[in-house]
Amino acid sequence: MAANWIWLVPALPLAGVLVNGLLGRRIGKGGVSVIGPGMVGAAFAVSLWLFLDLAARAPEARTLSQNVYTWISAGDFRASVAFLVDPLSATLMLVVTGVGFLIHVYSVGYMHDEDRRGFARYFTYLNLFTFAMLVLVMADNFLLLFVGWEGVGLCSYLLIGFWFKDRANATAGKKAFIVNRIGDFGFLLGIFLMFGAFGSVAFADVLPSAATVLDAGGPLAFWICLFLFVGAVGKSAQIPLYVWLPDAMAGPTPVSALIHAATMVTAGVYMVARSHALYDMAPAVLAIVAGIGAATALYAATIGLVQTDIKKVLAYSTISQLGYMFLGVGVAAYAAGIFHLVTHAFFKALLFLGAGSVIHALHGEQDMRRMGGLKRALPVTYWTMLAATLAIAGIPPLAGFFSKDEILWRTWDAGHPVLWAIGLATAGLTALYMFRLFFLTFHGSFRGTGEQRQHLHESPPSMTIPLTVLGALSVVGGWIGIPPAIGQTLGGVPNAIESWLAPVFADAHAEGAAHAAGEAHAIPPMEYALMAASIAVALLGILAARYLWLTRPELPVRIGLQFRVAATVLSNKYYVDELYDAIVVRPYNALSHFAWRVIDEGLIDGLVVGGTGAVVRWQSRVSSAWQSGAIPTYVTVFFGGVVAILVYYLFG
Amino acid sequence: MSEVGVGHYLTLSAILFTIGAIGVLTRKNAIIVFMAIEIMLNAANLAFVTFAMSIGDLGGLVMVLFVIAVAAAEAAVGLAIIVAMYRHRETVNVEAFTAMRG
Numbered sequence: 027m028a029a030n031w032i033w034l035v036p037a038l039p040l041a042g043v044l045v046n047g048l049l050g051r052r053i054g055k056g057g058v059s060v061i062g063p064g065m066v067g068a069a070f071a072v073s074l075w076l077f078l079d080l081a082a083r084a085p086e087a088r089t090l091s092q093n094v095y096t097w098i099s100a101g102d103f104r105a106s107v108a109f110l111v112d113p114l115s116a117t118l119m120l121v122v123t124g125v126g127f128l129i130h131v132y133s134v135g136y137m138h139d140e141d142r143r144g145f146a147r148y149f150t151y152l153n154l155f156t157f158a159m160l161v162l163v164m165a166d167n168f169l170l171l172f173v174g175w176e177g178v179g180l181c182s183y184l185l186i187g188f189w190f191k192d193r194a195n196a197t198a199g200k201k202a203f204i205v206n207r208i209g210d211f212g213f214l215l216g217i218f219l220m221f222g223a224f225g226s227v228a229f230a231d232v233l234p235s236a237a238t239v240l241d242a243g244g245p246l247a248f249w250i251c252l253f254l255f256v257g258a259v260g261k262s263a264q265i266p267l268y269v270w271l272p273d274a275m276a277g278p279t280p281v282s283a284l285i286h287a288a289t290m291v292t293a294g295v296y297m298v299a300r301s302h303a304l305y306d307m308a309p310a311v312l313a314i315v316a317g318i319g320a321a322t323a324l325y326a327a328t329i330g331l332v333q334t335d336i337k338k339v340l341a342y343s344t345i346s347q348l349g350y351m352f353l354g355v356g357v358a359a360y361a362a363g364i365f366h367l368v369t370h371a372f373f374k375a376l377l378f379l380g381a382g383s384v385i386h387a388l389h390g391e392q393d394m395r396r397m398g399g400l401k402r403a404l405p406v407t408y409w410t411m412l413a414a415t416l417a418i419a420g421i422p423p424l425a426g427f428f429s430k431d432e433i434l435w436r437t438w439d440a441g442h443p444v445l446w447a448i449g450l451a452t453a454g455l456t457a458l459y460m461f462r463l464f465f466l467t468f469h470g471s472f473r474g475t476g477e478q479r480q481h482l483h484e485s486p487p488s489m490t491i492p493l494t495v496l497g498a499l500s501v502v503g504g505w506i507g508i509p510p511a512i513g514q515t516l517g518g519v520p521n522a523i524e525s526w527l528a529p530v531f532a533d534a535h536a537e538g539a540a541h542a543a544g545e546a547h548a549i550p551p552m553e554y555a556l557m558a559a560s561i562a563v564a565l566l567g568i569l570a571a572r573y574l575w576l577t578r579p580e581l582p583v584r585i586g587l588q589f590r591v592a593a594t595v596l597s598n599k600y601y602v603d604e605l606y607d608a609i610v611v612r613p614y615n616a617l618s619h620f621a622w623r624v625i626d627e628g629l630i631d632g633l634v635v636g637g638t639g640a641v642v643r644w645q646s647r648v649s650s651a652w653q654s655g656a657i658p659t660y661v662t663v664f665f666g667g668v669v670a671i672l673v674y675y676l677f678g
Numbered sequence: 679m680s681e682v683g684v685g686h687y688l689t690l691s692a693i694l695f696t697i698g699a700i701g702v703l704t705r706k707n708a709i710i711v712f713m714a715i716e717i718m719l720n721a722a723n724l725a726f727v728t729f730a731m732s733i734g735d736l737g738g739l740v741m742v743l744f745v746i747a748v749a750a751a752e753a754a755v756g757l758a759i760i761v762a763m764y765r766h767r768e769t770v771n772v773e774a775f776t777a778m779r780g
Contacts, residue, residue, distance in 0.1 A: 654776060656772075656779075661702055665703060
């Protein structure tokens with residue numbers, strides 16, 4: 027039965043890790059480039075089989091689980107290495123292995139300049155990442171989820187610092203790891219609290235009983251959910267812990283696509299959606315989630331507007347889109363959040379891979395000010411990037427439109443017009459900065475060196491084929507979630523993803539499930555109005571980008587001079603790194619310096635250790651003075667002693 | 679002219695002992711220090727004999743014989759040590775020997 031083979035999905039990439047890691051140098055680049063992507067492809071095939079198996083069942087029975095072994099058993103505490111495949115994890119498994127496979131294939135082309143060792147190391151890490159991410163999404167308890175969570179963090183660190191000979195890359199890796207650790211600490215506290223309240227960390231024990239064990243809106247529910255969300259904030263790069271993600275662009279571009287756009291950074295969204303039963307008990311935390319999501323979306327979009335490094339623009343865009351996902355789950359539209367996660371995985375992975383193709387063609391150039399006019403030299407990259415850019419800008423009928431609009435509509439529907447307005451403004455900014463990137467890169471005239479111009483070339487097929495597949499997915503990927511507002515007019519097209527995920531989120535919004543099934547449901551005219559508004563805003567953004575960076579390229583410079591303060595603040599990313607440096611890093615360094623110089627060297631070394639030594643030395647100097655070696659002295663002392671004793675007994 | 683009594687003997691013993699002690703404390707020549715020790719031993723012997731006779735206990739006399747025997751042995755060993763010291767350092771000044779300083 028299918029359930030007996032679940033373990034294969036994470037085991038295949040793990041086998042890839044072992045082969046590439048231990049035998050990578052022996053089997054050479056050819057062997058590694060078969061094993062690395064091959065194992066992930068095989069995991070994708072198994073995932074697809076499991077998915078089809080699930081789909082063939084009745085909606086209530088769509089759960090497969092397998093207990094591999096009991097990992098920890100201490101008193102009442104049980105933690106198993108057990109995997110759960112339900113509609114939610116099956117969706118994530120398909121994204122992780124599917125997009126992961128394409129990126130592995132792309133990496134074969136992108137990394138071909140690496141030597142044999144580096145190549146094997148790269149694919150070992152990448153397979154290890156896939157393994158850890160699969161553990162994360164397939165875990166059937168919070169502890170195993172946390173193992174996967176830490177595993178992806180480790181791989182992220184290893185891959186950001188992949189070219190560790192450059193100090194900046196190693197530093198960026200450390201920054202990512204340390205900032206994530208802050209979130210992980212919160213996550214752990216959440217798990218501890220949860221164990222205290224429920225006596226278990228398994229989804230099957232915790233989630234169904236959340237409504238009975240926790241008081242709705244009570245302090246326990248609040249703190250559990252808040253701490254779990256702190257973990258999500260770190261991993262998914264939300265305010266205030268987003269600072270690591272832009273720096274994470276130091277890693278190879280396919281890594282940015284896989285880890286820092288499509289999969290790992292969305293783990294927080296997955297976790298919140300997975301534990302929605304808890305979040306439904308804590309409306310205050312949901313409001314925080316939605317607020318932080320919306321704030322992050324707008325904030326990151328404004329920074330993305332002025333970045334000049336092509337990957338940095340995409341990094342801020344990722345932060346912004348993750349904000350959308352949190353806005354979605356924050357208004358309890360969990361399916362919409364996951365839907366955006368899936369479509370975002372398609373188009374953002376594609377954008378990064380396209381950017382990688384551009385960087386590859388320009389031999390490492392990442393500054394958009396030295397690009398331009400690449401449309402002719404890189405036709406495949408151009409057209410696929412165009413699809414992805416239109417998708418993220420929210421132009422129907424591409425993928426991003428449906429998922430983003432679903433989130434916006436649900437936000438409005440849940441009664442948050444302010445958050446909706448922020449989301450809408452962000453949608454406009456998204457179109458603006460993405461088309462700025464697109465026009466600066468592919469249109470206009472080439473601004474690089476003559477030598478670069480000579481060597482411009484389209485990437486090899488191993489890179490363009492994944493681009494094409496992802497391009498197709500960016501176009502059609504949204505059709506799995508056509509809202510009833512459009513579906514009904516098209517003759518009853520159902521919202522496939524929402525009804526697919528409905529068993530998982532059923533108790534969250536039973537109304538949503540009926541809504542998803544495409545049943546006749548009164549569509550409020552407002553929904554069409556909002557849809558029209560978001561399309562209009564996206565078009566406005568594109569036209570503004572066209573005017574500013576194609577028609578009048580001197581205008582952005584003049585605007586920058588006009589609003590010099592705003593421009594400086596934006597291009598310095600609101601000075602948040604500097605702020606953290608001032609309020610966290612420097613006081614911490616000062617404290618460490620104090621602990622080192624004063625406490626350790628002064629108090630411990632100086633006073634305690636040195637003091638003990640000095641006392642002993644002084645005491646021994648005094649007592650050794652008595653042992654003069656001169657007999658007359660001894661005799662005198664001896665007589666003195668005898669006299670003293672006599673005096674004591676005779677006269678005392 | 680009074681009778682010579684226990685007090686006189688003990689006074690002599692005390693005077694002899696003090697002379698010996700001063701000799702041990704003040705003189706530098708090892709042989710003289712040695713002789714001063716002998717004076718002190720004999721002062722002690724005199725006190726033993728005095729008390730033995732005054733209380734009529736022969737144990738004191740036995741102790742005196744014992745002390746004389748030990749003193750003879752000590753004289754032999756002590757003089758041998760002094761000779762060895764002289765051979766080694768060509769001096770018998772007790773202040774010169776401080777090799778055992780801690």
